[in-house]
Amino acid sequence: MMRFIPTTFYLTALTLLVACSDQSAMPEAGSELVADKAIELSELQARLNALQARAGRIKDSNDIKRLQRAYGYYLDEALWDELVDLFTEDATVEYARDGLYRGKNRIRDYLYVLGGGQQGLNEGQLNEHYQLMPVITLAEDGLSAKGRWRAIILNGDFGEVAMWGEGPYENEYVKQEGVWKISKVRWYQTILVPYEGGWGLNEDVNKGIYVSSEFPPDVSQTDDFGSWPETFLPPFHFDNPVGRYESPTSGTEGEGL
Amino acid sequence: MKKYSLIISCFLLLDVSQAIAQTEAELELIRIAGEIAGLELEIQLLEDENDVENLQRIFGFYTDKHQWAQAADLFASDATIELGGSGVYVGKENIQDYLQSLGEAGPQEGILDDHMQLQPVIHVYRNGTAKGRWHQFSQEAEFGVSHHWGAGTYENEYVKQDGVWKIGKLHLYSTMRTPVDDGWHVTALPRTQPSEELPPDLPSNVEYENYPAVYVVPFHYDNPVTGNDEGGPEASAVGTVDISTTLGIVSIASLGIRQSDNGEANLAAIEELEHRLGLLEDADEVERLQTIYGYYLARNQWDELTGIFAPDGTIEIAMRGVYRGAESIRRNLDLYGVQDELPGQLHNHMQYQPVIHIAEDGQTANLRSRAFSMMGTFGNQGRFMGGTYENIYVKRDGVWMLYKDQQINTYFAGTDDGWINLSRSAPPGITEANPPDEPPTMNFEMYPKAFLPPYHYENPVTGSTDVVE
Structure with a gap:
């Protein structure tokens, strides 16, 4: 995971280079100079520290995006062991209306049940889960984060059925020993409908219930969201970044796009 | 370059005794200069990551509208391209010829060719290269003739040349392609075949079949939690000196000297980084x-x-x-x-x-x-x-x-009709009962008419703003 050269390495190289590059440029040490620079140095160091923290937060956010996208690529291929390795020991997973599974081992077992007892797809299975629209919010201390995402799903069994799916995530992440991990996955199923007729003519194929009847969850569904054509708004982990506008009326009947 | 920097270091060791003569304040300045250089590298890598994402997305927008010359200009001169089962084309010129063989240049009436570039996993390496995994999700149609859904995964490579990121290797592994009228559970088309009119320079370098077969596209990176390999050239030898770090040391050195003359240099360097980070x-x-x-x-x-x-x-x-x-x-x-x-x-x-x-x-x-x-x-x-x-x-x-x-x-x-016979090309337009404050600023027609939404940016490699081929 190391991407940067250790500072000590720089320091050594730097000291060597500066020492011989241009000795005449080095002023003689005087007590006045040291006093001036002591003030300046503390200010420089403070600004530098602030910058390092800000750069670290951008990298954290990028790392979290890579993590969730890696999750998506593993999910596409039903690579459960790889996927479970992205979680913390006490992570939770709750898909649609299937209830909540807690801890890596339970999550692994749940995923294997979802996969029909095996890892990897069978011939004829399609399981694309595109991970889109990240809104990442890092905690002040930089050690945890929340992320909203949306998945588009192309699901299918050749010769049997093809389905469109879609739904948002509200997930959580923690940084442990410098490595970001997923601590909570909550995926809300907006639709999972047959290809023919799509969401216009079909109700949700499974009402958001996958395998919880044969493999009961640790906690039953933690909210009361239903399934298509019922609609719902999963809560946002973030406030409006600019500020909500308060309209005088609730609006008129729309004509749609 | 590794040997070169090692020789420099050895040479410099001869002068190490003189460094000890520095005052504590001078050494502090040098230490801060070192930290600044480390931060600059970190910021550079973050900028590179954004540049690489932009590059691939710009490629996507160009190819949607068959802007083949613009798309080809995003490649390095010795780059390769491999799309599905069509084989490998080598070099920028051949890449452009190949792209041009895929359809008449420029946006075409009756043609829909949207290729959405999704879900990037980018790793930028210190030697000025990068790799990226992406999903592609496509909507393709020829009015009155055909319409398809398609899916695939890219494993691409990028290279920074003279400060500009270019595509070094574009490899799209096709996953699924189906006619809209059928769906992927009914009809799943095989990989494309190499062209006979414009044969590839090299055969496809990996054997796989499209859905309904199962194929896991190789990852350029290890598991991000349990693995250590991000796919970079130096992954197995962290801490070794490469070109960029060698150059970094030289710039630190010059910075350090300036600081000794003048404490402003550190401040200027920090202000520059504050700006870039902002x-x-x-x-x-x-x-x-x-x-x-x-x-x-x-x-x-x-x-x-x-x-x-x-x-x-x-x-x-x-x-x-x-x-x-x-x-x-x-x-x-x-x-x-x-x-x-x-x-x-x-x-x-x-x-x-x-x-x-x-x-x-x-x-x-x-x-x-x-x-x-x-x-x-x-x-x-x-x-x-x-x-x-x-x-x-x-x-x-x-x-x-x-x-x-x-x-x-x-x-x-x-959802069921698709694009094949979609004849309505006029956008919704003005609603008289709830009118706008001002008329539309841009007139356009939708598919099956052709329209190229103007870009706010120029070609990131050539600087060209030509939108017509």
Whole structure:
């Protein structure tokens, strides 16, 4: 995971280079100079520290995006062991209306049940889960984060059925020993409908219930969201970044796009 | 270069005794200069990551409109391209010839060729190279003839030459392709075959079959939690000296000397990095805001959505005209449905493939992105919508706001009807009962007509702004 050269390495190289590059440029040490620079140095160091923290937060956010996208690529291929390795020991997973599974081992077992007892797809299975629209919010201390995402799903069994799916995530992440991990996955199923007729003519194929009847969850569904054509708004982990506008009326009947 | 830097270091060791003569303050300055150089490298890698994402997304926008010459210019001179089963074409010229063989250049009436570039996992390495895994999700149609859904995964490589990122290797592994009328459970088309008219320079370098077969596209990176290999050339030898670090040391050295003359140099270096870091934060904030726009739009949260606009901002969707200011924007949103009420209604507007450029002063930004919408009311055939945004953001009192929201629609298509016989090319246009403040600023027609939404940016490699081939 190391991407940067250790500072000590720089320091050594730097000291060597500066020492011989241009000795005449080095002023003689005087007590006045040291006093001036002591003030300046503390200010420089403070600004530098602030910058390092800000750069670290951008990298954290990028790392979290890579993590969730890696999750998506593993999910596409039903690579459960790889996927479970992205979680913390006490992570939770709750898909649609299937209830909540807690801890890596339970999550692994749940995923294997979802996969029909095996890892990897069978011939004829399609399981694309595109991970889109990240809104990442890092905690002040930089050690945890929340992320909203949306998945588009192309699901299918050749010769049997093809389905469109879609739904948002509200997930959580923690940084442990410098490595970001997923601590909570909550995926809300907006639709999972047959290809023919799509969401216009079909109700949700499974009402958001996958395998919880044969493999009961640790906690039953933690909210009361239903399934298509019922609609719902999963809560946002973030406030409006600019500020909500308060309209005088609730609006008129729309004509749609 | 490794040997070279080692020799320098050995030579310099001869002078090490003189370094000991430095005062504590001088050494502190040198230490800070070292930290600055480390931070500069970190910021550089973050900038590189954004540049690589922009590059691939720009490639996607060019190929959608068959801008083959523009697309080919994004490649390094010795680059390779391999799309599906068509074999490998080597070198920029051959890549351009190959791309041109895929269809007449420029946007064509009756042709839809949207290739959405999704879900990037980018790793940038210290030697000026990068790798990226992406999903591609495509909507292709020839009016009256055919229409298809397609899916694939890229494992690409990028290279930075003279400070400019280029595509070094583009490899699209095709996953699935199906006619819209059938769906992937009924008809799954095989990989493409090498062209006989323009044979590839090399055969395909990996054997696999499209869905319904199963093939896991090799990952360029290890598991991000349990693995250590991010796919870079130095992954197995962390800490070794490569070209970029060697150059970094030289620049630290010159910095250190200047500081000794003049304490201002450190300050100037820090101010420069503050500026660059600010632009990175701005790019993140703009992408985040455009994404939040999509979430609010998806659930008819009109007051929330209106709130992210600047007080003097505008919205211009589907040639409905320009609505200016919060009251008008809010009124415009009434056209799309009743606030917060969505019984039996789907209104997803996925936002992705953003190409973001922040102005040097950090106060304005341009964003090109695309939308893919899944819409409809239960009981009626649902619809897909595809479109392009060219938006402008402004920063006011440190807060980014949406200043100009312009959506150029590509199509509205029924989920079952698809694009093959889609003949309605006129966008919705002005609603007399709820009129805009100003007429549309841009006239366009949707598929099956051809239209190229203007770009806010030039070609990132050549600087060309030519949009016509």
